[in-house]
Amino acid sequence: MAHVIGLDIGSFSVKVVLLKERGGRLVLVDFAVADLGEEPIESLEPEQRNTITQNLIKQLLTTAGLKSKDVAISLSGDQVIVRYIKLPYMTKEELKGVIRFEAEQYIPFSMDQVVLDFCILGEVTEEGQKKIEVLLVAIKEEVVNQYIKLLRDIGLSISLIDIDSMSLHNALECNYDRIEGETVAIINMGARFTNLNIVEDGITRFSRDIPIGGINLTRDIAKEFNLGFAEAEKLKREQGSIIIESENVVLTRIPSKEDKRVRIYSSISTTMGKLVMEIRRAFDFYESSAKKKAITKAYICGGAAKLQNVEKFVAERLKIFVEPLNPFNKIEIENTEAFDLKVKQFSPVLPVAVGLAIRKIK
Ligand SMILES: Nc1ncnc2c1ncn2[C@@H]1O[C@H](COP(=O)(O)OP(=O)(O)OP(=O)(O)O)[C@@H](O)[C@H]1O
Ligand SMILES: [Mg+2]
The missing domain is CATH 3.30.420.40 (ATPase, nucleotide binding domain)
Known part of the structure; x- marks a missing residue:
């Protein structure tokens, strides 16, 4: 199982991170960060925006010397719908069968327009009834396809789509007790x-x-x-x-x-x-x-x-x-002084990309 490149395409800056495993520990291979421009990229036409984003990603991967073609990306804000819901107790398999039906009332789009995922967070008993707590995530298929195309055009393939909050969660989990x-x-x-x-x-x-x-x-x-x-x-x-x-x-x-x-x-x-x-x-x-x-x-x-x-x-x-x-609190960094400085400077913007890079390709 190889690691994927964590690719965080923000509205202001793009971050790439690659980790590897050595002796059961995570090691930072390399990373790169750059702003998309001086103005918020939203103010540009979609075509222009895509070109700038693609060029920047290519440039960042070259800078960091990352050759892998597999990336994990994450979406946030108005691109995703995230709901924390409670449902009557059922197994994961059972939930798989009914999730589309259950999700309908929480998602303001037609079910055939969205990509849906869920995760059972835990179980609770409320008023004598056993329930499951579920994280529900919906992304418009159109948005997913846009990202697939954006990255395919520069020779990259998406092996995983996450949401910022989960990437941040993973970054915290792997770095702090x-x-x-x-x-x-x-x-x-x-x-x-x-x-x-x-x-x-x-x-x-x-x-x-x-x-x-x-x-x-x-x-x-x-x-x-x-x-x-x-x-x-x-x-x-x-x-x-x-x-x-x-x-x-x-x-x-x-x-x-x-x-x-x-x-x-x-x-x-x-x-x-x-x-x-x-x-x-x-x-x-x-x-x-x-x-x-x-x-x-x-x-x-x-x-x-x-x-x-x-x-x-x-x-x-x-x-x-x-x-x-600190996204590298427990991640090993091969020390050279210059690299250390660069890590310190960019650490604040890297948690999402690190959270993505922790994931592996199945
Ligand atoms: N030294 C600094 N002082 C204050 N603000 C800064 C500094 N450096 C960067 N910023 C601000 O950080 C923001 C970019 O942060 P970040 O890269 O985390 O956002 P993003 O991931 O691109 O955005 P989003 O996730 O909201 O789409 C910009 O608004 C920029 O002005
Ligand atoms: Mg961001």
Whole structure:
């Protein structure tokens, strides 16, 4: 069984990762990351978008020296429909037979237009009735076909399609020891979406792709400073930060050099506030549903989480511990200093691709 290349085609950047196994341990073979352009790729025509994406993927595979033709990809946001449902107890085989019928009421598309998959997460007893908890995933066939074509045209074949939240889950699982009885969150702040997972005893029981990400922050800055998108993006990366409450002192002295920093923060604070509020709402919803324990910790990742102080901000607002999700926490890296540096720089954007790369071709 060979490993597949984990290919994460985001709306802002593309990431490729290849792992191998040695002596029962996972080893990073190589990886590459690059932005699709200076502007959000959504603003382009589909044809143009495809060409840019294809060229970038080819270039990344060459850069990383990856020759395998098999890739695992993952979808998210409005491309997938994910539901966590409960059904009367039945075996996996039985469920296979009825899943299309059961799924119908949860999926807003005609059943013959979607590719459907499911996973039994666990069993519960509610009001004396034994039930199964099921993760239901539906992807429009049209979307799947678009990706098959996109990659086939550059000589790649898809051996696996996953969803971001499951890739993130796998990245967490293979890198951190599970603590019995602990409920944690994964927050992946991308460009268009922030993927949120709630993981209880090693099972993701809730996930949501919140439509707020780095693109929104850049747009806020562009508006405040009257800049184009690319310029605002640059300003965000170079001088953007969140001024957290415990650092309030900055706001009262306002040295002139800090002025810009304060203005940047003011421009993005509404969006950041909205994002943490959405996360809080998801936590509240989850914690108030039957028998759930409080979420105590969040692992954070994604390009937008590179903004200075994001971790502290999330920790302060949500009153939980926050730590970066290191996708190579337990994965061996053949050390050269340069490679180490590159790994450190890009780690925040790699969890999805690593989660995909962990999977094997059957
Ligand atoms: N140093 C930085 N400071 C702040 N933001 C950054 C920095 N570097 C990258 N970003 C932001 O990270 C975002 C890209 O993150 P990522 O690569 O995780 O997104 P994506 O996977 O392409 O998007 P999505 O999953 O939402 O489709 C962009 O909005 C970019 O502005
Ligand atoms: Mg992403």
